[in-house]
Amino acid sequence: MRFLIESSVAARAAWWLIDDDGLVLAWSGTTFASLAIADHAAHRFRVESAGREYRFQERAGSSWRWTVWNAAGERVAVSGDWFTTRTEAADAVRRTCHLASTAIGP
Numbered sequence: 001m002r003f004l005i006e007s008s009v010a011a012r013a014a015w016w017l018i019d020d021d022g023l024v025l026a027w028s029g030t031t032f033a034s035l036a037i038a039d040h041a042a043h044r045f046r047v048e049s050a051g052r053e054y055r056f057q058e059r060a061g062s063s064w065r066w067t068v069w070n071a072a073g074e075r076v077a078v079s080g081d082w083f084t085t086r087t088e089a090a091d092a093v094r095r096t097c098h099l100a101s102t103a104i105g106p
């Protein structure tokens with residue numbers, strides 16, 4: 001499990017949480033002006049769990065994704081995949097947040 005901090009196609013930085021099989025579990029959900037800011041955002045997602053709110057979004061076809069919001073009302077992470085049910089999305093966000101706390105990276 002590791003965090004990846006890189007610049008995207010639009011030359012804006014973001015972070016991704018990658019599992020041991022190379023799958024994206026989560027990403028920052030936004031881009032940042034620099035790699036340093038993206039790195040700091042990933043670090044905060046990894047270590048600051050107090051006051052988080054988990055939200056779920058359904059898209060046509062009955063698939064679900066999750067987002068994580070901090071106490072200040074800022075989106076701090078988005079699921080790397082869509083899930084068949086809301087329950088699967090809820091299980092995945094809890095598991096991902098736990099795994100992030102032990103991931104290699106910022």
